[in-house]
Amino acid sequence: MIIGVPKEIKLDEYRVAMLPVGVEELTRRGHKVLIEQGAGLGSGLADHDYLENGCEMVDEAAEIFARADMIVKVKEPMPAEWSLIRPGQIVFTYFHFAADRELTEAILATNCTAVAYETLADDQGRLPLLTPMSEVAGRMSIQEGAKYLERPQMGRGILLGGVPGVAPAWITVLGGGVVGANAAKIAAGFHANVSILDINMDRLRYLDDVMPPNVDVLFSDRHTIRKQLERADLVVGAVLIPGAKAPRLVEREDLKRMQPGSVIIDVAIDQGGCIETSKPTSHSNPTYIVDDVLHYCVTNMPGAVGRTSTYALCNVTLPYVIQIAQQGIDTAAQASKPIARAINMQAGKVTNQAVAETFELPCADLFAKK
Ligand SMILES: NC(=O)C1=CN([C@@H]2O[C@H](COP(=O)(O)OP(=O)(O)OC[C@H]3O[C@@H](n4cnc5c(N)ncnc54)[C@H](O)[C@@H]3O)[C@@H](O)[C@H]2O)C=CC1
Ligand SMILES: CC(=O)C(=O)O
Numbered sequence: 281m282i283i284g285v286p287k288e289i290k291l292d293e294y295r296v297a298m299l300p301v302g303v304e305e306l307t308r309r310g311h312k313v314l315i316e317q318g319a320g321l322g323s324g325l326a327d328h329d330y331l332e333n334g335c336e337m338v339d340e341a342a343e344i345f346a347r348a349d350m351i352v353k354v355k356e357p358m359p360a361e362w363s364l365i366r367p368g369q370i371v372f373t374y375f376h377f378a379a380d381r382e383l384t385e386a387i388l389a390t391n392c393t394a395v396a397y398e399t400l401a402d403d404q405g406r407l408p409l410l411t412p413m414s415e416v417a418g419r420m421s422i423q424e425g426a427k428y429l430e431r432p433q434m435g436r437g438i439l440l441g442g443v444p445g446v447a448p449a450w451i452t453v454l455g456g457g458v459v460g461a462n463a464a465k466i467a468a469g470f471h472a473n474v475s476i477l478d479i480n481m482d483r484l485r486y487l488d489d490v491m492p493p494n495v496d497v498l499f500s501d502r503h504t505i506r507k508q509l510e511r512a513d514l515v516v517g518a519v520l521i522p523g524a525k526a527p528r529l530v531e532r533e534d535l536k537r538m539q540p541g542s543v544i545i546d547v548a549i550d551q552g553g554c555i556e557t558s559k560p561t562s563h564s565n566p567t568y569i570v571d572d573v574l575h576y577c578v579t580n581m582p583g584a585v586g587r588t589s590t591y592a593l594c595n596v597t598l599p600y601v602i603q604i605a606q607q608g609i610d611t612a613a614q615a616s617k618p619i620a621r622a623i624n625m626q627a628g629k630v631t632n633q634a635v636a637e638t639f640e641l642p643c644a645d646l647f648a649k650k
């Protein structure tokens with residue numbers, strides 16, 4: 281198979297979808313890997329690192345899309361890439377379709393096979409290709425929150441950990457999955473007062489066992505969330521229903537309960553966000569203020585720490601890239617339920633139930649006779 285890795289073109293995206301070891305492993309198995317010149321530079325990976333491992337370096341993304349059987353990317357295809365995708369081509373990347381109707385319609389129209397990292401689920405419901413980036417974003421949410429609580433950044437002027445004689449910050453984490461647990465752990469390390477909320481009782485019991493004493497584990501309902509907002513200096517949005525639009529947990533009117541200068545970091549923005557007033561932002565222009573509350577809604581948080589994130593992402597994607605390259609997508613999907621669950625679209629049809637429901641589109645059976 282020919283596997284193509286274009287340079288990421290989303291604003292401030294410094295990750296790349298393959299490490300030199302990926303080139304080595306794929307070429308060793310007889311595949312050809314095309315890497316766009318400069319694709320790894322944002323993550324500190326030089327062209328020669330890839331060339332030494334047997335890739336073909338290509339000048340233009342258009343050539344990669346024209347030649348590759350499978351495109352391996354990090355972020356959803358940008359409009360400039362949509363017309364380059366070919367019918368039947370496998371595109372393996374984050375898509376987050378539920379957040380973006382225009383993207384959904386554009387990718388459907390390409391007739392490609394869209395294999396989404398974020399819905400590749402194992403039999404326990406875990407999301408192995410989302411997890412490492414959620415670990416990054418969860419940890420980052422607290423360092424970003426700490427920064428934007430500083431007064432020169434328009435925050436309340438609060439130090440997360442306080443000092444002897446002055447209380448630490450209150451932090452509310454909505455959703456206790458991977459993002460939420462990582463946020464809570466780092467926030468607790470700063471000595472902040474942390475509450476983490478979820479609706480999954482088994483998850484709450486687990487968090488109660490593993491979290492330090494300065495983390496309260498609470499059931500997530502509207503009443504408790506609104507109470508939390510009254511004292512929270514920092515709110516982290518970290519909920520997910522896989523494939524679907526994020527549930528909205530905070531309405532615009534609820535912002536009035538928050539103190540001026542408090543900060544919301546809505547990590548769930550890539551699935552549409554869990555705060556009514558959230559809208560996607562970029563690392564270059566990450567924040568805006570609504571009703572005196574600072575919002576940070578960057579859709580590719582891990583992109584800013586490309587060196588860490590590229591390694592964390594590629595470590596987990598490579599085995600699936602190899603399996604799809606070895607078997608082809610149809611056989612790989614028959615052999616691997618996680619891969620089948622990752623296929624969101626094929627031949628112009630949506631094959632993921634949550635994406636179909638979001639846009640009221642029919643959901644096709646992946647294994648229906650073609
Ligand atoms: N902005 C960015 O750069 C990044 C965003 N993300 C996003 O962060 C979000 C969270 O991801 P993960 O933590 O990996 O998901 P996860 O599946 O590990 O955790 C989500 C949690 O939300 C909980 N939940 C669902 N509905 C809820 C409700 N009404 N109230 C409280 N909790 C609720 C679930 O029970 C689950 O424990 C996803 O949308 C993911 O794509 C992840 C990485 C980077
Ligand atoms: C998960 C995601 O959206 C990201 O890593 O950018």
Ligand SMILES: [Mg+2]
Nearest residue numbers: 356379380383
């Ligand atoms: Mg988008």
